[in-house]
Amino acid sequence: MSQNKSKIAIVSITNTGTKLGASVKKVLSDHDVLLYAPSRIADANVDVSIEKGEFTTTVQNLFTEMDCLILIMATGIAVRTISPVIEDKTTDPAVLVIDELGKHVISLLSGHVGGANEWTTQLSEQLGADPVITTATDTEKVASIDVLAKRLNAWYPNFKENTKLINRKLAEHEKVYLYVEDYFLNEIPTLNGFTKIPKDEISESDDAPIVIVSDQTDFEKHDNVIHVVPKLNALGVGCRKNVTYEMMQTNFALFMSMHHLAWDSIAVIASIDVKQNEAAIQYLANTLHAETEFHSAEELSEVDINYPSSEFVKKTVGVGNVASSSANFVSGNVVSIEQFKGKEITMALSHK
Known part of the structure; x- marks a missing residue:
């Protein structure tokens, strides 16, 4: 995960879940983490008590305030609670669901841009749980353009349309060309699924899309190019x-x-x-x-x-x-x- 501190809220609704929440909080001690639980079961580990009748409002407010929301409860409760405040994959926080016994960590929302898949992988390893990740590029073990861009704090045009296009092709193992400036390569965790090409072959490629990762602008005009600009x-x-x-x-x-x-x-x-x-x-x-x-x-x-x-x-x-x-x-x-x-x-x- 990023070295920057993230704002994380853990919400439990049972005594067993609260104990697990305290363990999760310790695992995430490098970040700003608060543990929430109903006042009737709140103990010394709980940072904020949720009063009777305030559960839904509290969780929905946390959804808009936090970088990551970890809900220790049934998936159905989690979905029904946050569904009214879900807006857009580019702005919604990462949402994870963990069963109260800590057997499964589910990446529920904002797997790529919000980082839920990364949080899920990290917590699963540290808790000894099974990660549940359903995004196509992850299940196919290929890279994704939005995760690549997130790692580079990068921008690219028409985010939703281009993300859908490139990630679909990568997940279906279709050809997607990639050119990356050498000095950015160390910042990218994986390029699985991309077909790397040198700069002088950009204009010679076929009709497959070309992803260019560069802070430079001196590239020829091509209809099938998506220029990713790292902000580094x-x-x-x-x-x-x-x-x-x-x-x-x-x-x-x-x-x-x-x-x-x-x-x-x-x-x-x-x-x-x-x-x-x-x-x-x-x-x-x-x-x-x-x-x-x-x-x-x-x-x-x-x-x-x-x-x-x-x-x-x-x-x-x-x-x-x-x-x-x-x-x-x-x-x-x-x-x-x-x-x-x-x-x-x-x-x-x-x-x-």
């Missing part, structure tokens, strides 16, 4: 004080265009801490739906030695190369392309 790049930015929004977006557009990079590939924008109130950096991050990180000169000096240094910049802020050092520091990798120097703005990029 770190953009380092150095700038003079009070640069305008127009200056920032113009320089960014030029930088990305020069290197044929997709705008949506930027996950984080980084700079030195003295720039944390720079409005244009915040504006760019907001435009790209990217996070921001600002680090001290002392921190950036750990990697600053790897890049050409400006004595003026070093005298001003304490390090000689803000853009490259910032990108390097937050990603843990050296910059992958030459630093861009625009008017009052520098930019560099590295892969996280």
